[in-house]
Amino acid sequence: MYRIQTYNNIAVRGLDRFPRDHYEVASDINQPDALMLRSFDLHSVDIPDSVLAVGRAGSGVNNIPVEALSERGVAVFNAPGANANAVKELVIAGLLLAARNLLPAAGYVQGLDPTKEDFMSSVEHGKKKFTGFELPGRRLAVLGLGAIGVGVANAARALGMEVVGFDPKVTVENAWRLDSGIERARSVEAAMEGADAVTVHVPLTENTANLVNAKNLGGMNAGAMVLNLAREGIVDDAAVREGLDAERLHAYITDFPVQGMMGHPRVITLPHLGASTTESEENCAVMIADQLRDYLENGNVVNSVNLPTLVLDRKGDTRIAVVNRNLPDRVGRISHTLGESNINILHLMNDSRGDIAYTLLDVDGKPDQATLDALHEIDGVLRARVL
Numbered sequence: 001m002y003r004i005q006t007y008n009n010i011a012v013r014g015l016d017r018f019p020r021d022h023y024e025v026a027s028d029i030n031q032p033d034a035l036m037l038r039s040f041d042l043h044s045v046d047i048p049d050s051v052l053a054v055g056r057a058g059s060g061v062n063n064i065p066v067e068a069l070s071e072r073g074v075a076v077f078n079a080p081g082a083n084a085n086a087v088k089e090l091v092i093a094g095l096l097l098a099a100r101n102l103l104p105a106a107g108y109v110q111g112l113d114p115t116k117e118d119f120m121s122s123v124e125h126g127k128k129k130f131t132g133f134e135l136p137g138r139r140l141a142v143l144g145l146g147a148i149g150v151g152v153a154n155a156a157r158a159l160g161m162e163v164v165g166f167d168p169k170v171t172v173e174n175a176w177r178l179d180s181g182i183e184r185a186r187s188v189e190a191a192m193e194g195a196d197a198v199t200v201h202v203p204l205t206e207n208t209a210n211l212v213n214a215k216n217l218g219g220m221n222a223g224a225m226v227l228n229l230a231r232e233g234i235v236d237d238a239a240v241r242e243g244l245d246a247e248r249l250h251a252y253i254t255d256f257p258v259q260g261m262m263g264h265p266r267v268i269t270l271p272h273l274g275a276s277t278t279e280s281e282e283n284c285a286v287m288i289a290d291q292l293r294d295y296l297e298n299g300n301v302v303n304s305v306n307l308p309t310l311v312l313d314r315k316g317d318t319r320i321a322v323v324n325r326n327l328p329d330r331v332g333r334i335s336h337t338l339g340e341s342n343i344n345i346l347h348l349m350n351d352s353r354g355d356i357a358y359t360l361l362d363v364d365g366k367p368d369q370a371t372l373d374a375l376h377e378i379d380g381v382l383r384a385r386v387l
Contacts, residue, residue, distance in 0.1 A: 002296050003050075005032035007040035010057060011278075014285020017293065034292050038284075039063060047074075052385070053295050055288035058083060058275055059148075060203060060231060061305050070306045070356055073323035073383025077291045077304050081147030082283035083275035088151035090229055090255075090274055091199050092159070095140075097268055098225050098251035100132035104265065136160030139221070141191040143211060144201035144230070145170040145178065152199055154179045166191040167202075192216045197225040204231035214239035223250040229274050232256035299360050299387050307358050308351035315347040315362040319387040325380035326357040333378050334359060341371040356382075 004018060004025045014036075018025050031050040035042070041063045042054070053075040054064055059082075066076050097103055108126050112119055138161050142153045145167035153163045157179045164183040167174075185191035188211060192198050198220065202208045212226060212235040226249060228235040237258050243249035244266045253268045254261070261267045275284065287303070294300040299321035300311045307323065320338075324330050331350050338345060338361070347362040367375075367386055375384040 002034070003029045003032045004034050004036055004292070005029045007035065007037035007042075008057075010036055010038070011282040011285035013282040014057065014287075014289045017286060017289035033296060036285075036288060036292065037063075038281075052383070053077060053292055055079075055292045057281070057284035057288045062204060062231070066306055071382065075295055075301060075304050075307045075323075077288060077295070077302075079284040079287040079291075080303060082287045083277075083280040084147040084151050086277040086280035087148045087201075087229055087274045088155055090270075091152045091227055092155050094227050094229065094253035094268065095135060095156075095197060095225065098253055099135055099138075101130040102132075103268060105130040137162065138196040139164065139194060141166070141185070141195040141198040142201065143167070143188060143191060143198065145174055146201060147174070148230075149199075149201035150174050150177050152201065153182050157181055164191050164195070188212075189216050189219060193219040195220050195224060197227065199227040200230045200234045202230060202234060204233050209233050210236040210239075212236060212240075214242070217243055217249070220249075222248055225249070225251045225253065227253045229253070229255045229270075232258065237261060297387065299385075301358060304353075306353065307356060308353040310349055310351050310358055310360060312347065312349045312360045312362070316364060318363050318366050320361045320363060320367065320375075321385050321387060322359045322361070322375060322381060323383045324357050324359070324378070325382065326352045326355050327380045330357060330378065330380055331359060334361070334375065334381075337374045337378060338363065338367070338371065341367060341374070343367055343371065 002023045004023060006025065006027050015025055031048055033050060034053045034055060035051055036055045038057045043065050051074055054069060055077045056064060057079055059078055059080050061076060061078055064076055069076055112122050140156045140161045140163050142149050142163060142165045145165045153165050156163050164185050166185040166188055198212060200212060214236065217239055226235060226240055237260060240249065240252050241260055244252060244264060251266050255270045255272050255274050257269045261269060291302050298314065299319055301307045301309055302311065322334055335345060344364040345361050346364060350359040372384055375381055
């Protein structure tokens with residue numbers, strides 16, 4: 001019986017992926033095998049040694065102590081792309097809201113008294129204040145071409161916008177999915193130069209903090225729009241505020257309310273709505289549940305942020321999974337240890353990701369506790385288990 005501890009409200013469709021005859025799923029469980037969460041902050045939680053994996057029903061993992069868990073041989077999974085359509089739609093909505101000045105216009109009408117005789121004349125007079133512009137022919141810079149960025153770029157092209165994308169690590173798969181009319185920039189500055197709008201779709205790291213800043217904002221066209229529906233800190237809010245106040249920028253659309261932006265007439269501030277759709281929450285929960293199951297039951301790794309992707313068809317009845325530091329001759333020492341226990345290896349696969357290596361071995365027989373103990377005694381082995 002596997003035990004899954006949940007944090008936050010996880011979509012029922014995802015929780016139903018765990019068969020109840022083999023899984024116990026609850027928010028309060030002793031010695032869980034895995035944790036499943038959305039935005040809950042795990043940094044201050046004492047995570048039990050029993051935990052083999054953590055699954056984040058979303059893309060970002062800033063709320064998870066990934067490095068500390070890696071040192072314990074704990075796999076951390078996320079759900080890249082599961083919320084891509086939800087965020088894409090919000091970006092397009094943000095562009096339309098800002099370009100047509102819809103929120104201040106709606107606020108103006110809400111402030112009128114419909115019982116007054118001049119109501120209709122006030123409506124007609126007021127619309128002159130909210131003249132907007134259309135998107136076709138405008139140039140959009142998309143920073144980050146993962147699942148979300150590709151979706152945004154293609155949708156913007158379908159609306160008639162010129163689109164330029166920047167991502168030095170774009171995958172072959174995502175590159176193939178891009179509309180052929182999308183330009184590729186070689187730097188953030190080049191992507192934003194002459195752009196009428198910029199949207200960011202990258203994780204927050206040391207390299208992406210203040211990725212959009214005063215210097216590259218200065219290269220955009222007058223009246224440009226800035227959208228940050230990715231992570232707080234990627235856009236330099238102070239630089240954007242300065243551009244708004246000087247009327248060099250038309251609007252800022254952000255999913256991250258911060259002091260200094262609240263109440264600004266050119267800012268559309270949302271309460272972190274990026275992935276807040278029923279479909280997105282269900283997609284994320286299903287993806288994470290399936291990945292946790294496959295890891296717990298078969299040791300397979302898909303969409304981990306700290307372990308290498310590794311999927312091995314099973315041969316025989318017993319499988320051993322080993323997580324270790326990426327040091328020379330670890331596979332040889334693992335094989336030797338099993339050989340000393342008279343255990344024959346039927347099938348083996350090994351890969352690494354940075355400082356962590358991962359090995360799956362299908363074997364004859366079932367290793368006893370002494371064999372497992374011997375595997376754990378190998379220098380650099382962080383976790384070994386029998387499936």
